[in-house]
């Protein structure tokens with residue numbers, strides 16, 4: 001393999017990931033990606049008084065995918081739902097001191113997972129938020145025909 | 149494990165141990181080879197083409213190396229030419245034979261068991277209008293004989309290229325059968341001996357091979373040198389033009405230190421293979437046995453019919469790049485068939501051709517040994533790997549699903 005150069009932050013989150021697992025009694029769980037395409041992420045969260053009280057992740061994918069989801073959960077924890085909705089993949093990549101260009105797509109998936117979990121949360125409250133459904137879920141790893 | 153890793157990152161502490169299991173990517177050199185090359189970088193710097201005295205020593209050195217390489221593979225020295233490596237040898241074999249093949253018979257048969265050098269060259273020739281066809285692989289990584297024969301029967305092919313053993317999973321190819329079928333149909337055979345030459349004896353004459361590629365680094369010789377065996381009577385058109393070295397097949401002043409080193413490495417391999425290969429195989433078997441003891445772990449390729457230095461296993465529910473990085477942090481270097489660790493984000497073509505699913509290729513790790521790998525090395529690897537696999541599985545959404 002050609003050695004991929006990850007930032008210290010990425011390596012630190014990869015080797016010591018935060019918030020691994022599934023939240024008990026989750027208010028929303030978002031699963032995105034597809035093992036056939038290589039990567040899969042699950043984000044689960046618990047909301048109290050409009051704030052994300054707890055958030056956990058599980059990821060099947062590369063170091064970048066793992067570090068991104070770990071960092072995302074750290075950023076989101078304690079934020080209001082509105083704040084969480086406005087987090088972009090760029091924010092996560094910046095907090096990780098950047099990602100190698102070929103690995104940026106892994107961070108998109110993490111945000112998709114979060115938004116899908118929030119969509120679930122709203123849906124349980126009879127609020128329909130189609131804008132939170134990732135539009136281009138299938139564009140991840142678009143180079144593989146089976147992922148289309 | 150965790151402690152060691154964090155230490156490494158924060159303080160830049162060096163590992164207690166380093167175990168190199170990526171010999172397919174690069175081999176250490178025999179120490180004697182290194183010292184044998186030195187005079188050809190100092191006093192004997194002449195050019196073999198010169199008439200004067202300074203050309204003599206290099207010329208002698210080159211011919212000595214040629215006989216050593218020829219002896220290793222059962223060829224006549226006049227049938228061996230030196231190149232800048234296996235890549236050039238493969239290019240010369242495929243392109244050079246295409247040029248001399250008669251019209252209507254310019255075609256190459258190959259497979260996904262081949263190294264990227266062969267597949268990329270065949271693809272390029274195909275874009276230029278040369279006929280190409282791929283032989284399918286069975287689930288253990290061997291070329292399917294019947295299908296290969298029916299491709300040959302379509303006619304219009306001058307060459308069949310195959311590796312002695314698959315590069316990635318180490319599965320031996322049905323060389324004898326394919327050579328026989330090819331000969332009956334007047335199709336030349338190019339045999340890629342990369343990876344196998346240092347660990348499996350071969351006699352190209354007896355086996356009826358027409359062209360064979362050998363890499364120097366694979367013999368634990370210097371990088372940047374290789375050789376092509378060209379059976380007497382097989383005609384190739386050179387791909388380089390110039391001063392007409394190597395019987396006009398490979399122009400360019402010869403890399404004498406490298407060539408001499410390759411010859412020396414070939415002679416060492418010939419002499420010691422009988423000792424180090426059984427030993428290496430035992431160490432490799434211990435590695436495979438130990439890894440397969442981890443649950444939901446499978447061997448890729450054939451258990452018995454595989455290169456003695458090759459172990460290729462897949463761990464369910466986890467991804468190769470993560471595994472590689474974790475191994476690396478623990479001082480173990482390996483390779484993976486995962487899409488995430490390849491530049492193109494495509495999984496290994498060999499594994500896919502064997503019928504593995506995308507996610508199976510994902511969790512595949514290739515570990516390749518060399519004569520220096522010890523049982524101690526493997527014990528260390530077997531201490532470390534189960535923890536890595538477990539940690540990553542704990543993070544994987546696929547694992548719990550099955551566990552639930």
Ligand code: FES
Pocket residue numbers: 038039060061062063064065103106487488489493
């Ligand atoms: S998960 Fe496949 S490249 Fe990151």
